[in-house]
Amino acid sequence: MSILIKGGRVIDPENKIDAKLDILVEGNKISKVAKNIQAQEATIIDADNKIVAPGIIDMHVHLRQPGREDKETVATATLAAAKGGVTTVLAMPNTQPAMDCPEGVRLLQEIIKKDAKVNVLICGTITKGRLGEELSDIAALKKSGVYAISDDGCSVDSDELMLEALKKAKQAGLLTICHSEDKKLSGKGVINLGFNSTRLGLRGISNESEYKRVRRDIELAKKAASAVHIAHVSCRESVEIIAQAKKTGIKVTCETAPHYFTLTEDALLGYDTNMKMNPPLRSKKDLMAIKQGLKDGTIDVIASDHAPHTENEKDIEFERAEFGVVGLETELSAGINELLAKGVLDWPGLVEKYCLNPAKILGLEAGRLAKGTPADIIIVSDQEPWVVDKQNLVSKSKNSAFLGYSLKGAVDYTICKGQVVYKR
Amino acid sequence: MAWTKKDLLGLEYLSPEEIELILDTAESFKEVSTREIKKVPALRGKTAVNLFYEPSTRTRVSFEVAAKRLSADVINIATETSSVRKGETLIDTGKNIQALKADIIIMRHNYSGAANMLARALDISVVNAGDGWHEHPTQALLDIFTLKEKLGKIKGLNVAIVGDIAHSRVARSNIWGLTKLGANVTLCAPEMLLPVGIELTGAKTSSNIDEVLKKADAVNVLRMQFERDEGTAFPEQLDYFKKFGITEERLAKAKKDVVVMHPGPINRGIEMSSEVADGKNSVILEQVTNGIAVRMAVLFLVSQAREAKNEHID
Numbered sequence A: 001m002s003i004l005i006k007g008g009r010v011i012d013p014e015n016k017i018d019a020k021l022d023i024l025v026e027g028n029k030i031s032k033v034a035k036n037i038q039a040q041e042a043t044i045i046d047a048d049n050k051i052v053a054p055g056i057i058d059m060h061v062h063l064r065q066p067g068r069e070d071k072e073t074v075a076t077a078t079l080a081a082a083k084g085g086v087t088t089v090l091a092m093p094n095t096q097p098a099m100d101c102p103e104g105v106r107l108l109q110e111i112i113k114k115d116a117k118v119n120v121l122i123c124g125t126i127t128k129g130r131l132g133e134e135l136s137d138i139a140a141l142k143k144s145g146v147y148a149i150s151d152d153g154c155s156v157d158s159d160e161l162m163l164e165a166l167k168k169a170k171q172a173g174l175l176t177i178c179h180s181e182d183k184k185l186s187g188k189g190v191i192n193l194g195f196n197s198t199r200l201g202l203r204g205i206s207n208e209s210e211y212k213r214v215r216r217d218i219e220l221a222k223k224a225a226s227a228v229h230i231a232h233v234s235c236r237e238s239v240e241i242i243a244q245a246k247k248t249g250i251k252v253t254c255e256t257a258p259h260y261f262t263l264t265e266d267a268l269l270g271y272d273t274n275m276k277m278n279p280p281l282r283s284k285k286d287l288m289a290i291k292q293g294l295k296d297g298t299i300d301v302i303a304s305d306h307a308p309h310t311e312n313e314k315d316i317e318f319e320r321a322e323f324g325v326v327g328l329e330t331e332l333s334a335g336i337n338e339l340l341a342k343g344v345l346d347w348p349g350l351v352e353k354y355c356l357n358p359a360k361i362l363g364l365e366a367g368r369l370a371k372g373t374p375a376d377i378i379i380v381s382d383q384e385p386w387v388v389d390k391q392n393l394v395s396k397s398k399n400s401a402f403l404g405y406s407l408k409g410a411v412d413y414t415i416c417k418g419q420v421v422y423k424r
Numbered sequence B: 001m002a003w004t005k006k007d008l009l010g011l012e013y014l015s016p017e018e019i020e021l022i023l024d025t026a027e028s029f030k031e032v033s034t035r036e037i038k039k040v041p042a043l044r045g046k047t048a049v050n051l052f053y054e055p056s057t058r059t060r061v062s063f064e065v066a067a068k069r070l071s072a073d074v075i076n077i078a079t080e081t082s083s084v085r086k087g088e089t090l091i092d093t094g095k096n097i098q099a100l101k102a103d104i105i106i107m108r109h110n111y112s113g114a115a116n117m118l119a120r121a122l123d124i125s126v127v128n129a130g131d132g133w134h135e136h137p138t139q140a141l142l143d144i145f146t147l148k149e150k151l152g153k154i155k156g157l158n159v160a161i162v163g164d165i166a167h168s169r170v171a172r173s174n175i176w177g178l179t180k181l182g183a184n185v186t187l188c189a190p191e192m193l194l195p196v197g198i199e200l201t202g203a204k205t206s207s208n209i210d211e212v213l214k215k216a217d218a219v220n221v222l223r224m225q226f227e228r229d230e231g232t233a234f235p236e237q238l239d240y241f242k243k244f245g246i247t248e249e250r251l252a253k254a255k256k257d258v259v260v261m262h263p264g265p266i267n268r269g270i271e272m273s274s275e276v277a278d279g280k281n282s283v284i285l286e287q288v289t290n291g292i293a294v295r296m297a298v299l300f301l302v303s304q305a306r307e308a309k310n311e312h313i314d
Helices: A073-083 A102-115 A138-146 A161-170 A196-201 A206-224 A236-247 A258-262 A284-296 A333-339 A349-360 B014-034 B059-071 B091-098 B115-123 B137-151 B170-178 B208-215 B237-244 B248-252 B286-311
Strands: A001-014 A017-025 A031-034 A041-047 A050-052 A057-062 A086-091 A118-126 A146-151 A175-178 A228-230 A251-255 A378-389 A406-414 A419-423 B048-050 B072-080 B102-107 B125-131 B158-162 B182-190 B204-205 B218-221 B260-261
Touching: A001 A031, A001 A378, A041 B158, A050 A349, A050 B182, A057 A073, A057 A118, A057 A333, A057 A349, A073 A086, A073 A406, A073 B218, A086 A349, A086 B260, A102 A118, A102 A138, A118 A138, A138 A146, A138 A161, A138 B048, A161 A175, A161 A206, A175 A206, A175 B286, A206 A236, A206 B204, A236 A251, A236 A284, A251 B115, A258 A284, A258 A333, A284 A333, A284 A349, A333 A378, A333 A406, A419 B218, B014 B137, B014 B170, B014 B286, B048 B059, B048 B260, B059 B072, B059 B102, B059 B125, B059 B137, B059 B286, B091 B102, B102 B115, B102 B204, B102 B286, B115 B125, B125 B137, B137 B170, B137 B260, B137 B286, B158 B170, B158 B208, B170 B182, B182 B208, B204 B208, B208 B248
Parallel strands: A001 A041, A001 A050, A057 A086, A086 A118, A118 A146, A146 A175, A175 A228, A228 A251, B048 B072, B048 B102, B102 B125, B158 B182, B158 B218, B182 B204, B218 B260
Antiparallel strands: A001 A017, A017 A031, A050 A378, A378 A406, A406 A419
């Protein structure tokens, strides 16, 4: 079966393409990118006036399966992914049980084979049970097919253990992803430390709790001569530290999430638990630094940090509510609204952050639109407005920070491995 | 002006005019408590529910007395013996109380923002009787009422608030209320008990109690909440008394008629000496008396707002 996508604005920054072209998909690969392709047998999709881009590769997604199927499953998360234009997700390992051994990975691979609508890559843990005490068998995890390791949700406090992990990951050819947070500094904090935490009477989380650990993780990566990827960067000092490290040639990459370039701590003034995440929404200054970091290339990747929680875990007193928001279905629209429409990034720039850079960091062929690359493609109406509400979110959980927002940019088609997996 | 809010959640959310309206209304209710028959029919047929998630005697009883003097029926829910113990959520508890056709929930809660959340979920009135470290609006209103009664005005007064500002909802409500009405507020505490960015409220900060006392027209001494300490840095008790405790020697160097307030219950010998607590400058018991009038005013106004709104819908 073949698909011919006709007349869209095709964006492929790797090959410096931004032009009105046709794309022919045969099987699960792209077979041709050119003007006026003729293909008798192909199903034709008219992409006139639409953006044609590689599918999003989201490096930070919590599928919640196994263990918390009440929040989300592989089936529901990948449905949400397809709707949001995401064709590959990296599944974070803080499941129950945590992805700390090949047996667990195989179990999840079975579920993925059965239920996933888009590509799901697995991230293993750095330490057993994510407890920060004993390293997982990193070589064995690699062998079982994981793409990266992370103790997401926790940072490995011990410098020695973290250094050892970075070295082992390098040996195994695995990327190490760091949730950089010093919990001794963030303590019982629930929102950004500042005037708002004071007026709301809530414990604060300082920028320091993030950037000090970012600095440490980068120093250890330097010592190990390994690559390191910093997850969910939220504050200006982290951006500055990463920029400096990149200048000196350390192999550090990083991601931020749409809420950090769209919302500030002022969104918390009504104690809305859908604005509660970790790291927290920061100040306007931090938001500006995040945008600048995206613009100048310090921040490589936009990832959702999709973190589903049930209503009864969110619709309670602020301090008791879970941290985290869903994001698969809104991440591209958020980028279109805050970055494209406001001139921070152009379309090739967006595609770099959402598709190409994650592909490069994870060593994937996807993220490009060239002959022979996987046929993971999205077709987007970037001016089409839609309102985010609980009814139109297909994720099992509805804890979006953008509920009630009118966002521009709707995904018309998501094609994954040559199959249409979502059509608006 | 007319009162339009169905809830009282905090003084941060009120305009100076709204605060004045509560104070004026309280003024007219104060006389009720001096009558032989201490009751008016203003809230006859209304039901007020005291929903207290934290132990409190003073505030709960004050609200109960206030509601009864307005002829409302009052129900006290002790959370230790209710469904809350069985894991019922706050919103479910609130909706059940609403289904009983109660009119006002007066809530004390250990989590900041709990009153805001409940008010959003319900159509009936919610009066915040203290939520976490956030606000305790009726306490600040009665403090301000007392101050105004004693000194005739609020605008231009130098008011010192002394003690654990960081963990105090009483401090936050007082800061908002006093600054909105034009007082000069100085917060006096050890550095570790001054929360980040507090000066953005318009209040000044100091850690020199003697300097602050020299200029103060009034000093509101907060309770040191040692029982609340959950791993947060706290000064040593005797050391605190030495550096910040209000004593007769210290007061001797202050203005002669400086007004000394305390929200209670007092830790005698920690934040103030017994002599000061019982001395001629202390208005601590008048604060308790005025609490009734202020809470009558609040219950009356939120109730009126709901009636006005309902008529409008009809």
